[in-house]
Amino acid sequence: MRCINVELQERRYPILIGSDLLQDEQRYPVEDGGRVMIVSNPTVARFYLKTVTDTLEKRGCVVDHILLPDGEKYKTLDSLNLIFTKLLQGNHGRDTTIIALGGGVIGDVAGFAAASYQRGVRLIQIPTTLLSQVDSSVGGKTAVNHGLGKNMIGAFYQPTAVMIDTLTLNTLPKREVNAGLAEVIKYGAILDYEFFEWLEKNIDDLVALKQEALQHCIARCCQIKADVVAHDETEKGDRALLNLGHTFGHAIETHLGYGNWLHGEAVSVGMMMAAALSEELDHISVEDVARLEKLLARANLPTVSPDGMQPEDYLPHMMRDKKVLAGKLRLVLLKSLGQAYVAADTEHKLVLNAIRRCSQAD
């Protein structure tokens, strides 16, 4: 088992990474005999709810659960209220523990519920998708969506621990695993050339869900994100680098309608566009762009713009991005493989060129 410590101003908490963690009752930071509310959805509960419940009962805990319907569209205030109702019906007090058992959607809703139930109760994150293991469970962001915007309502709230059982990925649809690998590759590209090289050697093992490779990889990603977050709790500096490929990616997600491409798939193409643009600006070489493309392709990720989306379709979406400041596009680009930076105001013509280079020939 690996352990990454996230250092915060007032306290620290561990991210535990291993296989068969869920069965290990000693790993759960709960009080013996304490109360627990597991928040999950039917898809994930089918595989893991019984294990987690039985394991906690060995500690004498009284374990309740609530299952929210599966899907991003249930990441709402209404789902939040279902959690509160269940907690209140069961007379859960301030000393209860909420466990988020699922992907990023469950993590975000259950995390916000923990932040606001009685103004804050203990939270344990058990992320079960690769994306949530390497990204959403680290950093303390929680949120629900509003009809008028994604992630508009939430809190910064840190868990007591994050428990990552890499065996849970065995039941995750392959397409979701690959989408998670896009974020993994992103970490290498923006901040860690050595890790990028490691990925080039080990990507096949990751795709095949080899446990040892997975654990090394997830630990490295969590460490990178934890470092970034620790240095930049307020989201003004380094944290922006985590958005490599995301401004292009969001344009794809919005254009296709959310849910048609997975987030990681859109980010994969977005990273290619950012890389092409970085090459136009003479930061990285054509060979570097090709290395990134190859790595993404080996993870079965798309590297060109989706069918039916024209290069001209991108900029209007991109200009509506939250990162646009005073009408100026702020893009994360690569100085080199393993070193990203924020470009404050890139010429639209160059951006369009880069998008064209990553679009299908007619």
Added chain:
Amino acid sequence: MRCINVELQERRYPILIGSDLLQDEQRYPVEDGGRVMIVSNPTVARFYLKTVTDTLEKRGCVVDHILLPDGEKYKTLDSLNLIFTKLLQGNHGRDTTIIALGGGVIGDVAGFAAASYQRGVRLIQIPTTLLSQVDSSVGGKTAVNHGLGKNMIGAFYQPTAVMIDTLTLNTLPKREVNAGLAEVIKYGAILDYEFFEWLEKNIDDLVALKQEALQHCIARCCQIKADVVAHDETEKGDRALLNLGHTFGHAIETHLGYGNWLHGEAVSVGMMMAAALSEELDHISVEDVARLEKLLARANLPTVSPDGMQPEDYLPHMMRDKKVLAGKLRLVLLKSLGQAYVAADTEHKLVLNAIRRCSQAD
């Protein structure tokens, strides 16, 4: 104008207390030309919305507002969502400022909205009831109610400033003013004998809303609460003292049904019961109890149990209080006038006796 600074671990913020504050555009901690969302209700808006809006417009601010229906029963997640919708429809970003203009209900809902909109935006509290000026606007607690419990959902969230314009009390119903005075008298009784004596001299001026007396009084109460909160952000120690009279008072509120007696009225009788019990325990004298009774009566507050509520009705409600630990009643009592303490396990017979002493003779 008076200014109390609330010292927090990471930052400080001012509580400004004066008359004609609302008209003074320089007092508002907003950016010139910034965006503002005022949250209020029709009762309060009728008197003060135009003044606040016009004043902020002198700073070039773009001022929106949303009015929630008046009343505790609208302190809900639904009202919260109305605020979010209005903010999103108006394209308010993370740099917006929410102003809570109203009593404790508006302060609690708008405060929680500010805590959770885009994970936190700037908040200015403009409390317009005496209770909210001396109590709810200090300490950073925000919350909404749930069908199954009061204040069950919320956050700790500190404002950028609290602006208390004492002239706003001129439009407040007298009964609400008096209810606020119950909390004022509480501060003297639990922590400040000198202030208690000052109240004995000046209570008539307070009831008559004399500005100078009001400002001195509110500043003193805010200082006491700010000190308590600063020493006890986690609510384990001193903060409990602020609950003098509240366990008895909640029993009255619950028994009569919320809204029949005002909170301050129930607390007034509750403080009499706590004082009677303290006297039974030989901490304070019969004369002290009489002084407290006289002070409350001069503020037109009730000092005996409501008609139709029997002494036996209290304990069952009290045992359901949040402060009950392992079946043991924890009560705030008086060591002396101006010095309260938490009694961990008082005999039920003595409690009942004290309640009887404050009940109407048949």
